[in-house]
Amino acid sequence: MGNAERYAKADRDILAAMEKPGRAYLAGLAFTATLTVIGGILWIYQIRNGLGVAGYTHPVNWAIYITNFVFWVGIAHSGTLISAVLYLFRARYRTSFNRAAEAMTVFALMVAGLFPLIHLGRSWVFYYLLPYPNQRQLWVNFRSPLIWDVFAVGTYFTVSLVFFYVGMIPDFAIARRCKEGIRKRFYQVLSLGWKGTEREWRHYGMLYLFLAAFATPLVASVHSVVSWDFAMSVVPGWHTTIFAPYFVAGAIFSGTAMVITLVIPLRKAMNLHEYITDDHFESIAKIMLFTSLIVSYAYIVEFGLAWYGGNVFETGAFRYRALGDFRYLTWAMIFCNSLVPLSLFVKRLRRNTTCLLVVSLLVNVGMWLERFVIIVASLAHDYDPYVWGTYSPTYVEVGISLGSFGMFFTLYLLFVKNLPVLSITEIKEHL
Amino acid sequence: MTAFLEKKGVLAVLLAAAGALMAFVSLRPFPGNGGSLLLAFLFFIGVVEGCIAAAAAGATVNARWVGSVRKELLSVTPLLLVASFLLLLLIPFVDSYPWAGRPGIWLRKDFFIGRNLAFLLLAYVTARRFAAAPADGGGTKVRAAWYLLVFVVSQSLTAFDLVMSLEYPWVSALLGGYFFIEALYGGFAVSALLYLLLHGRPPAGNAPGTRSDLSDLSILMFGFSLMWAGLFFAQFLTIWYGNIPEEVGFIARRVSASPLRELCVAVLFLLFFIPFPALLATRAKSNPYVVSAAALSILSGILVERYVFLAPVVRFSPGALAIDFACLLVLFVAVVYKARVFR
Numbered sequence: 001m002g003n004a005e006r007y008a009k010a011d012r013d014i015l016a017a018m019e020k021p022g023r024a025y026l027a028g029l030a031f032t033a034t035l036t037v038i039g040g041i042l043w044i045y046q047i048r049n050g051l052g053v054a055g056y057t058h059p060v061n062w063a064i065y066i067t068n069f070v071f072w073v074g075i076a077h078s079g080t081l082i083s084a085v086l087y088l089f090r091a092r093y094r095t096s097f098n099r100a101a102e103a104m105t106v107f108a109l110m111v112a113g114l115f116p117l118i119h120l121g122r123s124w125v126f127y128y129l130l131p132y133p134n135q136r137q138l139w140v141n142f143r144s145p146l147i148w149d150v151f152a153v154g155t156y157f158t159v160s161l162v163f164f165y166v167g168m169i170p171d172f173a174i175a176r177r178c179k180e181g182i183r184k185r186f187y188q189v190l191s192l193g194w195k196g197t198e199r200e201w202r203h204y205g206m207l208y209l210f211l212a213a214f215a216t217p218l219v220a221s222v223h224s225v226v227s228w229d230f231a232m233s234v235v236p237g238w239h240t241t242i243f244a245p246y247f248v249a250g251a252i253f254s255g256t257a258m259v260i261t262l263v264i265p266l267r268k269a270m271n272l273h274e275y276i277t278d279d280h281f282e283s284i285a286k287i288m289l290f291t292s293l294i295v296s297y298a299y300i301v302e303f304g305l306a307w308y309g310g311n312v313f314e315t316g317a318f319r320y321r322a323l324g325d326f327r328y329l330t331w332a333m334i335f336c337n338s339l340v341p342l343s344l345f346v347k348r349l350r351r352n353t354t355c356l357l358v359v360s361l362l363v364n365v366g367m368w369l370e371r372f373v374i375i376v377a378s379l380a381h382d383y384d385p386y387v388w389g390t391y392s393p394t395y396v397e398v399g400i401s402l403g404s405f406g407m408f409f410t411l412y413l414l415f416v417k418n419l420p421v422l423s424i425t426e427i428k429e430h431l
Numbered sequence: 432m433t434a435f436l437e438k439k440g441v442l443a444v445l446l447a448a449a450g451a452l453m454a455f456v457s458l459r460p461f462p463g464n465g466g467s468l469l470l471a472f473l474f475f476i477g478v479v480e481g482c483i484a485a486a487a488a489g490a491t492v493n494a495r496w497v498g499s500v501r502k503e504l505l506s507v508t509p510l511l512l513v514a515s516f517l518l519l520l521l522i523p524f525v526d527s528y529p530w531a532g533r534p535g536i537w538l539r540k541d542f543f544i545g546r547n548l549a550f551l552l553l554a555y556v557t558a559r560r561f562a563a564a565p566a567d568g569g570g571t572k573v574r575a576a577w578y579l580l581v582f583v584v585s586q587s588l589t590a591f592d593l594v595m596s597l598e599y600p601w602v603s604a605l606l607g608g609y610f611f612i613e614a615l616y617g618g619f620a621v622s623a624l625l626y627l628l629l630h631g632r633p634p635a636g637n638a639p640g641t642r643s644d645l646s647d648l649s650i651l652m653f654g655f656s657l658m659w660a661g662l663f664f665a666q667f668l669t670i671w672y673g674n675i676p677e678e679v680g681f682i683a684r685r686v687s688a689s690p691l692r693e694l695c696v697a698v699l700f701l702l703f704f705i706p707f708p709a710l711l712a713t714r715a716k717s718n719p720y721v722v723s724a725a726a727l728s729i730l731s732g733i734l735v736e737r738y739v740f741l742a743p744v745v746r747f748s749p750g751a752l753a754i755d756f757a758c759l760l761v762l763f764v765a766v767v768y769k770a771r772v773f774r
Contacts (some may be wrong), residue, residue, distance in 0.1 A: 242604035245667035
């Protein structure tokens with residue numbers, strides 16, 4: 001087969017994923033959309049009735065909503081990181097995952113951004129978080145890590161969206177050529193008149209490299225800022241210097257797991273075995289294993305130093321984490337994040353997509369539990385025994401959380417039918 | 432020098448002589464001798480373990496630049512035995528740690544020395560196994576991964592035990608990670624210097640031993656300068672912001688008076704503000720002068736930083752410090768030179 005035929009086949013195969021959806025797809029979309037609607041209705045219910053419908057009780061006033069925020073920001077962070085870092089390292093297997101990872105980043109950030117608003121209760125006063133000019137010279141507290149979050153996540157969302165969009169421009173031009181009717185016009189607008197001249201490619205390459213180089217440290221800095229929401233306070237179990245790199249590694253870990261969770265069914269459903277191979281999965285599984293080891297190191301150091309330092313509050317917080325009300329969640333977290341990924345040391349399991357899917361799902365669960373345990377267990381058991389308490393979520397919180405998953409997967413399902421799921425031009429480079 | 436090193440057993444004699452001299456200096460009951468040995472040990476162990484870790488990290492990801500300096504980087508493996516010996520020389524000094532003499536499980540003198548020694552010896556064994564494997568052999572990556580695992584634990588223990596416990600109950604969970612990343616950073620700096628010493632001004636091109644390899648090493652140093660800055664910021668911002676007396680004292684003792692305050696600033700410059708802008712431009716990454724200046728800056732930064740960590744709580748003797756560093760430098764140069772000549 002000549003080059004021209006191979007390229008045409010790649011166009012056909014990848015764009016075929018955007019053809020008329022089947023029943024399974026529509027059923028999946030209906031299910032995720034229903035979850036989203038239920039989540040939305042529950043949020044409206046919470047706005048009407050106040051935060052009392054959530055399970056917040058003193059001293060646990062940060063719970064599932066903040067857990068979801070950190071979880072989705074974590075998922076979002078590794079998307080661009082996987083794409084950008086692998087681009088800078090010229091890793092060939094990147095082409096199988098980069099588009100899915102970038103889309104995941106944008107959608108996860110959209111979901112994550114809702115949770116601070118949901119957590120506010122009075123969501124309409126969200127603009128208090130923004131340093132807008134005002135007549136009374138009232139400024140936000142720039143020394144608060146929560147404000148750093150606004151800037152960090154806002155910047156990251158902008159850069160990720162641009163990175164995602166710029167990477168798709170040449171593919172939009174291909175879709176424009178291959179599609180008809182209203183879809184052709186849709187891709188015509190999105191492709192910005194791309195002709196594929198040498199000059200355009202040169203500028204595109206420079207911009208893409210610049211965005212990748214800019215996004216990489218940005219990712220690390222943004223998740224560091226998210227970790228400082230906790231580490232800057234003096235709550236036992238939160239105030240620790242390792243939080244920034246630990247959260248960054250955790251974000252890459254959970255994001256890698258989510259990419260695997262998304263791409264394995266995608267490959268099967270869209271019949272993309274030729275472009276997303278077992279070798280590619282093996283490579284990304286190694287990243288998941290590596291980040292699992294970093295996260296496990298952080299667990300050991302956290303627990304070890306709490307014991308080493310001998311501070312009664314710190315020791316008490318970690319003892320409560322391991323043996324208190326949330327002990328099952330803590331041990332489940334360690335099982336999912338530290339023990340299960342060790343199976344990936346076996347090459348055969350790294351190449352087995354069923355095994356990889358199971359591991360990645362467990363890692364997703366484990367990383368959600370990790371955030372929950374850090375946030376809730378630390379607040380429930382801080383300095384003064386008089387104010388110790390516990391927490392259990394209400395159906396409103398559970399419903400809104402499930403709605404967030406529904407929203408994420410709805411957006412993802414819409415993405416796979418409307419935008420090229422793989423980078424066609426980059427795949428052609430390696431054919 | 433080549434003929435001298437070619438003789439059988441010369442290296443062993445050199446190692447023994449250097450060890451004996453350092454033992455003689457360190458065991459004399461003058462104040463500051465133990466502190467000087469600790470500083471030399473901390474710098475030396477970081478550089479030696481970092482060199483091997485750089486080669487191991489390169490091997491695990493099939494980095495092309497490793498081929499140019501692999502043998503020289505791995506030639507420092509026997510120096511891990513010297514480091515183990517130095518640790519034994521530090522036994523009398525352990526009595527000056529603030530926790531010494533108190534009951535405890537983790538901070539107990541015999542266990543303290545025992546675990547650090549065990550991991551140094553384990554690092555030696557795993558490094559030897561890695562060095563013995565052929566560069567492109569099947570089991571090389573597995574051996575490299577094992578070494579890296581031991582390296583992380585060994586450097587973390589060095590940080591938590593030998594440095595952090597000097598100011599017990601001061602605690603920083605990041606210090607272990609900070610130390611092993613810094614050691615790796617130093618390892619890349621040594622790799623760049625060795626590369627330049629071996630290849631001089633490399634020719635342009637993509638073959639092994641060309642400017643492309645030097646550029647890859649520069650990119651690694653550049654990336655690690657950013658990572659180091661991130662860890663530095665994450666560690667000290669959290670402590671400063673928390674403002675808990677038993678934590679923030681660590682920073683206050685170092686920034687409230689000269690000359691430590693100036694040295695703290697120097698650390699920032701040597702490890703970030705010099706290498707980062709110097710290696711920012713594409714052309715600079717393959718310029719031997721810029722790369723060697725950046726590498727020397729990084730190694731000096733690590734040395735100054737280790738001094739800053741110890742200075743408020745440890746006394747130094749300039750004479751002992753000079754002898755310890757001279758001995759270690761001679762040994763380092765001898766093993767690398769021998770590996771280079773008999774390549």
